[in-house]
Amino acid sequence: MKKISILGSTGSIGTQTLEVVKENINEFEIVGLTCNSNIELILNQIKEFNPKIVCVMNEEKAKELKELISSNIEIVTNVDGLVKVATDRENDIVVTAVVGSIGLVPTYEAIKLGIDIALANKETLVTAGEIIMKEAKKSGSKILPVDSEHSAIFQSLLGNKHKEIDKLILTASGGAFLNKTIEELKNVKPKDALKHPNWEMGRKITIDSATMMNKGLEVIEAKWLFDIDVENIDVVIHPQSIIHSMVQYVDSSVIAQMGLPDMKLPIVFALNYPFRKINEYKRLDLTKIQSLTFYKPDLDKYKPLSLAYRAIKIGGTMPVVLNTANEIYVNKFLNDEIGFLDIANLVEDAMNNHNVIENPSLEDILMLEKILRKKLS
Ligand code: NDP
Ligand code: MG
Numbered sequence: 001m002k003k004i005s006i007l008g009s010t011g012s013i014g015t016q017t018l019e020v021v022k023e024n025i026n027e028f029e030i031v032g033l034t035c036n037s038n039i040e041l042i043l044n045q046i047k048e049f050n051p052k053i054v055c056v057m058n059e060e061k062a063k064e065l066k067e068l069i070s071s072n073i074e075i076v077t078n079v080d081g082l083v084k085v086a087t088d089r090e091n092d093i094v095v096t097a098v099v100g101s102i103g104l105v106p107t108y109e110a111i112k113l114g115i116d117i118a119l120a121n122k123e124t125l126v127t128a129g130e131i132i133m134k135e136a137k138k139s140g141s142k143i144l145p146v147d148s149e150h151s152a153i154f155q156s157l158l159g160n161k162h163k164e165i166d167k168l169i170l171t172a173s174g175g176a177f178l179n180k181t182i183e184e185l186k187n188v189k190p191k192d193a194l195k196h197p198n199w200e201m202g203r204k205i206t207i208d209s210a211t212m213m214n215k216g217l218e219v220i221e222a223k224w225l226f227d228i229d230v231e232n233i234d235v236v237i238h239p240q241s242i243i244h245s246m247v248q249y250v251d252s253s254v255i256a257q258m259g260l261p262d263m264k265l266p267i268v269f270a271l272n273y274p275f276r277k278i279n280e281y282k283r284l285d286l287t288k289i290q291s292l293t294f295y296k297p298d299l300d301k302y303k304p305l306s307l308a309y310r311a312i313k314i315g316g317t318m319p320v321v322l323n324t325a326n327e328i329y330v331n332k333f334l335n336d337e338i339g340f341l342d343i344a345n346l347v348e349d350a351m352n353n354h355n356v357i358e359n360p361s362l363e364d365i366l367m368l369e370k371i372l373r374k375k376l377s
Pocket of ligand 1: 009010011013034097203
């Protein structure tokens with residue numbers, strides 16, 4: 001039995017992970033679950049999966065949940081609670097499926113104990129990639145990507161040597177506005193941006209896909225996960241989302257990983273690594289797909305992609321500013337407080353106003369985030 005905790009079990013990745021657990025109930029056991037405030041859903045999950053510990057981030061909601069539960073399940077709250085779930089000694093693997101940089105501290109603490117991580121929460125590596133990867137090396141914790149592009153690269157690297165990598169090629173769907181001009185983007189509304197063509201995901205990442213900040217964050221995630229300079233990470237738009245990403249080798253060979261766009265595939269891979277599990281999921285039929293197309297991203301239209309390259313090239317605390325400002329402004333866009341194109345412009349302003357700290361500690365990063373959230377909100 002592999003023992004699992006899921007941070008963010010009520011979200012898109014969290015619920016799909018629980019579906020995978022349910023399909024293989026004799027192989028996985030749930031130790032801990034967490035949510036922000038959706039106690040109705042987590043209550044159902046508790047009944048079905050019987051965890052020993054549950055964190056509800058929102059203190060009021062945590063109290064409400066306690067009153068609804070008669071059993072001896074431990075209910076905890078706040079970041080300390082997330083850390084408690086993530087660092088439970090019974091965990092073989094922690095799935096980090098919370099959204100935003102709130103995932104950083106619990107992921108770091110689990111890694112310190114050598115617990116393996118199935119990493120969906122890319123914001124952790126964007127804000128503190130160097131610290132996280134160093135700690136994982138020290139403790140022996142394996143970081144297994146759940147992000148489909150990174151799972152594809154991970155799989156395309158198996159059996160090959162790091163020094164033989166020429167470059168990584170990340171594919172991007174282009175998001176909700178692939179066929180719109182910049183002019184047309186001026187007046188788009190959250191409901192338009194939330195219509196992703198290929199993937200059903202949480203609200204924040206769906207907006208990030210429409211601006212292509214998501215791909216920018218993934219470039220930074222790939223740099224840290226695979227130890228590759230960003231100059232050697234390319235992005236190509238591939239609207240069908242069949243090729244999930246590729247590795248080009250020094251001999252010009254390119255190895256790609258393909259599959260239907262279904263997040264359960266990278267989740268299953270991460271949870272079972274190094275083994276491949278037999279399943280009955282729908283198979284890819286290329287004769288039905290017929291054509292795979294590729295385009296260069298327009299960096300004027302998808303400005304956040306170039307902001308992400310700029311942030312990671314500058315390094316230090318600049319990616320923290322990129323990520324935190326993006327979290328704040330995506331939220332404002334979703335609340336109809338700013339326009340779609342303002343997200344990129346305001347993130348750029350925040351970057352322009354920042355004095356970089358080189359080699360920040362975890363404390364520096366957390367302090368900077370706190371300051372930025374006060375200043376920009
Ligand atoms: P969702 O918005 O669907 O789910 C987020 C989860 O985190 C929910 O369980 C939510 O609880 C919880 N949560 C939200 N805010 C907080 C908070 N402040 N403190 C604690 N918990 C919180 O997100 P996704 O599942 O789409 O994404 C999760 C992560 O995975 C993101 O980092 C995303 O970039 C990454 N990812 C997602 C993919 C996808 O297909 N969805 C693909 C690749 C990566 P509640 O339900 O109570 O609000
Ligand atoms: Mg992705």
